[in-house]
Amino acid sequence: MPRIPPIEYESADAGMRRAYDDQIAAHGRVTNMKRTLGHSPVAFRALMEWYPLEEVVIPFLGPRRTRLFAHAISAETDCLICSTFFRRILIDAGENPDSLELDERDGLIVEYGRQLAVDSNRVSDELYARVAAFLAPDQIVTLTAFGALMIATNVFNNALQVDLDDYLAPYRRES
Numbered sequence: 001m002p003r004i005p006p007i008e009y010e011s012a013d014a015g016m017r018r019a020y021d022d023q024i025a026a027h028g029r030v031t032n033m034k035r036t037l038g039h040s041p042v043a044f045r046a047l048m049e050w051y052p053l054e055e056v057v058i059p060f061l062g063p064r065r066t067r068l069f070a071h072a073i074s075a076e077t078d079c080l081i082c083s084t085f086f087r088r089i090l091i092d093a094g095e096n097p098d099s100l101e102l103d104e105r106d107g108l109i110v111e112y113g114r115q116l117a118v119d120s121n122r123v124s125d126e127l128y129a130r131v132a133a134f135l136a137p138d139q140i141v142t143l144t145a146f147g148a149l150m151i152a153t154n155v156f157n158n159a160l161q162v163d164l165d166d167y168l169a170p171y172r173r174e175s
Contacts, residue, residue: 006035
């Protein structure tokens with residue numbers, strides 16, 4: 001049970017209804033997380049900056065690596081909603097998220113994402129050097145900010161015990 005009930009469209013103020021309409025137009029739905037964020041328009045806007053960062057990351061990482069990075073962070077933080085969301089994307093693409101085939105760069109991006117989630121103070125010089133060997137400084141900055149917002153989203157969902165959306169239930173990892 002969520003700690004804070006999501007705001008339904010009908011009870012949202014005009015500004016949040018516009019934001020919900022934008023989400024429906026862009027993504028086909030307003031998730032439980034976004035409806036919970038509906039209590040705070042500024043918090044909603046802050047976490048929705050994830051999407052513009054994703055749009056900048058995809059051209060240099062590619063869609064799959066971007067999803068692998070976000071999934072690694074979400075799995076490492078044990079965020080039911082976000083890890084299941086990315087499991088869905090991977091499964092729908094024909095992959096097994098519990099047994100991913102990773103090349104060297106995929107593995108590196110996954111390792112970097114996991115380390116950010118576990119303890120960003122412990123990103124080793126060796127790991128950073130490996131990332132810096134194939135990403136430019138502006139790309140590392142963007143990727144790290146993208147990861148930070150992914151972590152923030154995970155923290156939000158976990159701390160407030162936001163319910164898993166029904167459409168994600170079939171993709172939930174078996175315990």
